[in-house]
Amino acid sequence: MIAMSVYDDDKKIKRIDADIDKFKDELRVADSQLQGIDSRLDADIERFRSIAKARRDEYEAIRQRVKTAEAAWKSADKDFQYAKKQKDKQVSGLKKQTDNLRKRIREAAKTREKRIREIEKEREKLRQE
DSSP: OOOGGGTTTOHHHHHHHHHHHHHHHHHHHHHHHHHHHHHHHHHHHHHHHHHHHHHHHHHHHHHHHHHHHHHHHHHHHHHHHHHHHHHHHHHHHHHHHHHHHHHHHHHHHHHHHHHHHHHHHHHHHHHHO
C-alpha cells in the first residue's frame, strides 16, 4: 500500500476521497433503508394479501348466495309452471264438462219438445175420433 501522506495534498485525490466519503455515507443510508424496507414491504404485502383474501371471501359468499337464489328461483318457477298447467288442465276439463252439459240440456230440451209435440198429436188424434 502506498503511503497516503504523499498524495494527500493532491486536489484530484482530495476530490476522489471526498467522493468516496460521500459514497460511503450514501451506502450507509442505502444499507439502513434496505434493512427497513424488507420488513415494511413484507408488512405491505401481508396487508394486501389479507385485503385480497377478504375480497375473495366476499366474492365467494356472493357467488354462493347467487347460486342459492338461482336454485330457489328455478324451484319457484317450476312450481309456478306446474300450477299453471294444473289450472289450464282443470279449466279445460271444466269447460268440456260445461259444454257437454249444455249440449245435453239442449238435446234434452229438444227431446222434451218432440215428446210434447207427440203428446199433442195423440191428443189431437183422440179428440178427432
